[in-house]
Amino acid sequence: MHWLDGLVQGILLGGLFAQYALGMALMFGVMRIVNITHGDLMVLLALIGISLASSYALGPWSVLVLLVLIGGFLGWALQRAILNRVVGDDPLPSLIATFGLSVALQNLMLEVWSADTRSLPGGGIEQASFQLGPLFVGVLPLIVLVTATVLTGGLDAILRFTRFGRALRASSSDVEAAALTGVNPKSVYAGATAIAVAILGFAAVFQSLRSTVSPSDGPFQLIYAFEAVIIGGMGSIWGAFLGAMVLGISQSIGFRIDPGFGILAGHLVFLIVLAVRPQGILGKK
Amino acid sequence: MTEPLLSTTGLVARYGLFQALHGVDITLNAGEVVSLIGANGAGKSTLLKSIMGLISVGRDMVRLDGVPVGGSAPHKMVGRGVAIVPEGRRLFAGMSVEDNLRVAIDHAGPMQPNGWTLARVFALFPILQEKRKVPVESLSGGQQQMVAIGRALLNQPRILLCDEISLGLAPKVVKEIYAALPSISAAGTAIILVEQDVSLARSASNRLYCMLEGRVTLSGNSADITRDAISDAYFGGSHALA
Amino acid sequence: MTQTTVYPAVRVQRQTASGRIALTLGILIIVGIATMPLWASQGLIRDVVRLCCFIAVAQMWNLLAGYAGLVSVGQQAFVGVAAYMMFVLAQNLGVNPFVAVVLCLIAPAIVAVPTYALLHRLDGPYFAIGTWVVAEVMRLGFSVFPYVNSGAGMSLRVMTDYSAEQRAIGVSLLCAFMLLVTVGGSYWLLRSRYGLALTAMRDNPVAAASQGVNVNRLRFLIFVAAAVGTGLAGAIYFMAQLRITPPSAFDANWANIAIFIVMVGGIGSIEGVLIGALIYFFADRWFGDYGAAYLVVLGLLTLFMALFARGGIWGMICKVVDAPWFPTRRRLLDAKG
Numbered sequence: 001m002h003w004l005d006g007l008v009q010g011i012l013l014g015g016l017f018a019q020y021a022l023g024m025a026l027m028f029g030v031m032r033i034v035n036i037t038h039g040d041l042m043v044l045l046a047l048i049g050i051s052l053a054s055s056y057a058l059g060p061w062s063v064l065v066l067l068v069l070i071g072g073f074l075g076w077a078l079q080r081a082i083l084n085r086v087v088g089d090d091p092l093p094s095l096i097a098t099f100g101l102s103v104a105l106q107n108l109m110l111e112v113w114s115a116d117t118r119s120l121p122g123g124g125i126e127q128a129s130f131q132l133g134p135l136f137v138g139v140l141p142l143i144v145l146v147t148a149t150v151l152t153g154g155l156d157a158i159l160r161f162t163r164f165g166r167a168l169r170a171s172s173s174d175v176e177a178a179a180l181t182g183v184n185p186k187s188v189y190a191g192a193t194a195i196a197v198a199i200l201g202f203a204a205v206f207q208s209l210r211s212t213v214s215p216s217d218g219p220f221q222l223i224y225a226f227e228a229v230i231i232g233g234m235g236s237i238w239g240a241f242l243g244a245m246v247l248g249i250s251q252s253i254g255f256r257i258d259p260g261f262g263i264l265a266g267h268l269v270f271l272i273v274l275a276v277r278p279q280g281i282l283g284k285k
Numbered sequence: 286m287t288e289p290l291l292s293t294t295g296l297v298a299r300y301g302l303f304q305a306l307h308g309v310d311i312t313l314n315a316g317e318v319v320s321l322i323g324a325n326g327a328g329k330s331t332l333l334k335s336i337m338g339l340i341s342v343g344r345d346m347v348r349l350d351g352v353p354v355g356g357s358a359p360h361k362m363v364g365r366g367v368a369i370v371p372e373g374r375r376l377f378a379g380m381s382v383e384d385n386l387r388v389a390i391d392h393a394g395p396m397q398p399n400g401w402t403l404a405r406v407f408a409l410f411p412i413l414q415e416k417r418k419v420p421v422e423s424l425s426g427g428q429q430q431m432v433a434i435g436r437a438l439l440n441q442p443r444i445l446l447c448d449e450i451s452l453g454l455a456p457k458v459v460k461e462i463y464a465a466l467p468s469i470s471a472a473g474t475a476i477i478l479v480e481q482d483v484s485l486a487r488s489a490s491n492r493l494y495c496m497l498e499g500r501v502t503l504s505g506n507s508a509d510i511t512r513d514a515i516s517d518a519y520f521g522g523s524h525a526l527a
Numbered sequence: 528m529t530q531t532t533v534y535p536a537v538r539v540q541r542q543t544a545s546g547r548i549a550l551t552l553g554i555l556i557i558v559g560i561a562t563m564p565l566w567a568s569q570g571l572i573r574d575v576v577r578l579c580c581f582i583a584v585a586q587m588w589n590l591l592a593g594y595a596g597l598v599s600v601g602q603q604a605f606v607g608v609a610a611y612m613m614f615v616l617a618q619n620l621g622v623n624p625f626v627a628v629v630l631c632l633i634a635p636a637i638v639a640v641p642t643y644a645l646l647h648r649l650d651g652p653y654f655a656i657g658t659w660v661v662a663e664v665m666r667l668g669f670s671v672f673p674y675v676n677s678g679a680g681m682s683l684r685v686m687t688d689y690s691a692e693q694r695a696i697g698v699s700l701l702c703a704f705m706l707l708v709t710v711g712g713s714y715w716l717l718r719s720r721y722g723l724a725l726t727a728m729r730d731n732p733v734a735a736a737s738q739g740v741n742v743n744r745l746r747f748l749i750f751v752a753a754a755v756g757t758g759l760a761g762a763i764y765f766m767a768q769l770r771i772t773p774p775s776a777f778d779a780n781w782a783n784i785a786i787f788i789v790m791v792g793g794i795g796s797i798e799g800v801l802i803g804a805l806i807y808f809f810a811d812r813w814f815g816d817y818g819a820a821y822l823v824v825l826g827l828l829t830l831f832m833a834l835f836a837r838g839g840i841w842g843m844i845c846k847v848v849d850a851p852w853f854p855t856r857r858r859l860l861d862a863k864g
Contacts, residue, residue: 034652091651100829107822177375182363182392
């Protein structure tokens, strides 16, 4: 029962990781860049949300709506101001630019919000749970998992069936040919980053409801997102979702073996996948 | 005198330190089919890329209806009614035939009178209708070229640039592809054809330009130019200028 | 104009006046560092050791990112693993600590091999994050490893067997050795027959391969060499600290320092690393007390360099005067000239 519980908790944790991973997979898929501030932006949104909630007495769902909107705007602005200048074949400029921004952002948050850990009051939802056979399942983790599934399915549908999705897939396949077919790559990129950071708005609310955030947390979330994307298979939205589940289960089971081993177990599973199936679970050779 | 549909004047283009075009002047009038011939490296593809805005050039070097548009981003050129069938086809791998075509529909220039629709492209190349749900990379070379042409047409071009559309295809397939050109032209689209095969280029066009080392070395009506003149211009014999 | 069949007589110039002056100065500086106990105070020695560690870590990162095209944000893995190995050798196994600094370098070399084997399949940016994961695995692994006292860390108590003078002599000699290996070694490598391929490799791996160099193999060797050089700096740094814990040994700030120094100084040049290291050293000294605000500026400066001045300060200097300190180019001169 101990292990079954670990499995269920792991899947629920995976729901949160999926919300980090979706945006990273999307951005890498279309621009071949990794935004090192990915985790820091989640933390920034969470801290903004916590401040908004306490200043204006907002409930978590109003905060969620605001953070998704703010996230979308932040992503768009980040792309226009910085990332559009560093997209290219050479991975160095985008890495260095976002690495520098990450250092600046973390320390800026430290100045504004101090190093304290904070969380978002959820009005009881964070403790609520129900019994499912022999297991207790938290209401919040279940909401997180359902949200992650809906987000993944929604993003997949956007990519398949909308004008923006086709433009994004075309740019991802051959950006020059896409431009010659009338697509403005910069608009597509800005849209992709806006979506990626807007999804972080969901992650920010759920992370700060179920646990705490502090300004230096970002890099860890970045690494979880990255591991989920690689485990699942690059360039696949459902791959990122699946990878997040595997990572969540690994950490959860590892934690039950030894509390100090949880996160390490996730890293080790990532390295094992890299060794035996470098293209990831859903990736094609 | 009315302005030509498209013209380049003194067009100069560089790749880094290498100058690929040394002052190219060409014109394209409404309803025309013009061929560009020349050996590898003569600058034909570079000329098309310069017109499309893939290579930065001076504003005045490219004019559309007399309006300077040189150096505009490629998607803006598409918006103004210029579309290209790029060299090597450059289809969107991983996407179906229909989705490849839909990208062009989504980002088309202003709709032309009796403009192109998915149904008309399928009528032009019936095999594409059959394969509409198939990923483009699983098509044959000729079928892929049809998708590339269809994609460009669905951008609703007034001007269609075709970069080596016969390259690497079997003669029978080339014939099939070229058979489609008159109906494209008849729909009111002017065409620039870059073509390696000189006799094909002559028979398919009203006028032709021959390029050598980044310059136009010969131009005239396709029917009037003799093989010898083309041969000289092509290989740089006597630098005949029409 | 010229007949293509007659080749004009040329000679290849590889050294310049500025290069000769810099080489002489460099040798004097290394001798100066080796003899520090004779002329410098304890405080100055400590500062020079710190600066030398920055230079070494940054130059190793420069070799990776500036030449091999391998961007790493996890070099702290090698800082920590070498330093820990040195502590284990000296403290747990009784090896002379000054000898242990050299012997411990086997550890980063051994870690670098599987790290590269696993990560080299990843696309550029993902390679970078992958190196970070490896560093995290190291940090977490050492935190739960009782043999190295887990999260509580270790102290280098054996150093109390040596007098302050003996320690100063040992550290100074090691520091001179480190500069010789990392900076001198890079210079030698760039002037060797691999030099041309190395300078071409980042921008154009295909052209580098046409030089008859196995690019993948060279990348791998540079990754291992950079791990060893970075490890040497880590071992010396923590020998001077006398204490090590997993968070300090595997501190992501090492990557931060290396990236800042190289990007501000000038990527792809040894001169840039020296300039950047001096700037970082003094910035840290003068503004380090401002804490977070100082790091905000540092981060923004790195961002600014990546956006607007990819060649760094040395790149800007090169546009004005052509006087390299470490000339690595070959120049064709007219025989008469």
